[in-house]
Amino acid sequence: VLNVDFDITKSTLTVTTTEFLVVENKALGYRLKYMLDHFEYNSRTHIIYYSGHPFFEELKASPAKKKKYISAREIAYHGSSQHFFRSLYAGKSKEEGFIINKMLKIPNPNRYPEYVINSTLEKIRTLPGKTGVRITAGKIDTALLNFWTKQQEMPRTIDKFSRGEVLPDTLVHYFDDNLKYLSYTDALIIQYTKEKESLAYSKTGFWIFRPLDVPENEISVANLTSPGVRFYENGGIHDSRSLLYEGFWAYEKVADMVPMDYVPLPHSNQ
Template sequence: MKSFSVLFFLLAVKICFAQQNYMLSGIVKDKRGEALPGAGVYVSGYKIATVTDNNGQYTLPLKPGNYDILVQLIGYKALNKNIVIADKAVKLDLTLEESVTQLAEVTIKPDPNRAHYIAMFKDFFIGTTPNAEQCKMVNPNVLLIDYDHEEARLTVKTNQFLIIENQALGYRIKYLVNHFEYSSRTKIIYYEGFPYYEDLKGSAWKKKIWAKKRLTAYLGSPQHFFKSLYSGKAIAEGFIINKIITQPNRDKPSDSVIRANIKRLTKIQDGLLRKTINLNHGDSLSYWIRKKNLPDGISILNRSPVAQDTLVHIKNQHIKRINFTDKLYIIYTKEKEDPLFANRIGLSINRPLDMPDYQISTITLQVAPVYFYENGGIYNPRSMLYAGYWG
């Protein structure tokens, strides 16, 4: 089974426990200490933003919570800073570094394969679904691309916002790509970054369609799952949590036994490794080679529901965590798999014959534990590997 890491955008944390706003303020400067007017100051994951005034000053009213603040100004590298708003105003001065991207583009020889790599990035980062087909990268020139031929690995980052217009959901997205990686060997995709959303202009009828599509895109998603898990409502909101348990394959002897028998049935002559099969043991050698090729473990679906109160634990006032063995098997029962997904070979997760075509995904733990926030955002995007519908 091919696994895909779609370990969320590194979203800003939308945790609000009080209605009162506290002021985040500061000055945006360059490295010489000079104020920078006209810089955009954004709150990642929200539609909250402002622009610095003639003195480089900005103010943002925010509720208590943990936020990623993004700053962008043409000619400077985009900057992100994490801040916590608790019970008082916060002052945050920011220093921007001049960008040398344009100079680099002039002095570095253009890559003849760049268009191909951009197409790969678009397919894996935005996707190939009907919604994704209505997305356009406005400024792909900001992509800093590297392809390692030896490792067959594509990596991408940006020091300016990548702008994506999503006509399917009515968003203009500014995304600061911290790191994107795709390995054609492992078939694993990983990305993290900071998004800022703006609503596209449209008629009332168009906005109504966008709102419906946005809800459909959200329901059953990883963010929906972890948000409902945080509030203890995952089961009520349509999720069933099972486990795939891997047990040792009883039909496969230990590696040492297999090696010993293959060595016994193989002779070395004249300093060269030549497999000379004794007529009496030809079938035996084939037998042990077949044993060598057997999987080490057998995966079994345990359909007993995993209780939320045993899976989820409190880290602190704002963060919860999960830790588990084996692999989580997540079933979303309120929507069926899209036919376009079901027809893609190697992506669907195996299911019992009596199970309807619900959306099924799996979670493999990479780094324990997994910390997550009230809005469904994940603290460490590399902590999990997704496969199936979430892939």
């Protein structure tokens, strides 16, 4: 039984359940029993968040089918957030094919300063006072009003792809014997250099803009929603709400999930 609720004031759909959701993934050869703790979708921001506990069972398969499953699992694992954090914990992210850059927030050069926008709109919208005299004579200039209203609606900042490579040693610190800690400003851009983005993915709304000379590698953006993120040796995140993904990792869902104890084939990422 699914407990579904929609908060119209927050434009948020939430789903919980006390029973396993059973998904048979015939692409990877798993029967997935997923105990969903919480699912949330905001129709205003289009942000999806879900958390739970997955349990994997192998589907019965012939040797030929099993071989296809193994190949598909390798593709699903490599370049994933699980792969990245596992390699980051081991100090081998560059060796495993990951390049880290920053996504900087810079002032939007096409937007006027906030005080200019507000003061101009106030002048345009000023109604006649008791004297019957409008500051701006005649009717409100709708074209001018539309221009400055659009200025107000424009984002104050834009994203800039920083070319400087971020060294993992400057990001990662020990938290305790079982956890490492990742803290940074701005957002991280993670390129996986050993796989190119598929044509199907590039046509989705998850695609991340990059400069024309940047290769068509799989690119993800990791935004911190808390002061830092703690992660385990197996690539698991201690608090999944501490990160918000854009790009390829946001595109990947349960269909691409492999067990946290998944062991990739030797040298399969080379």
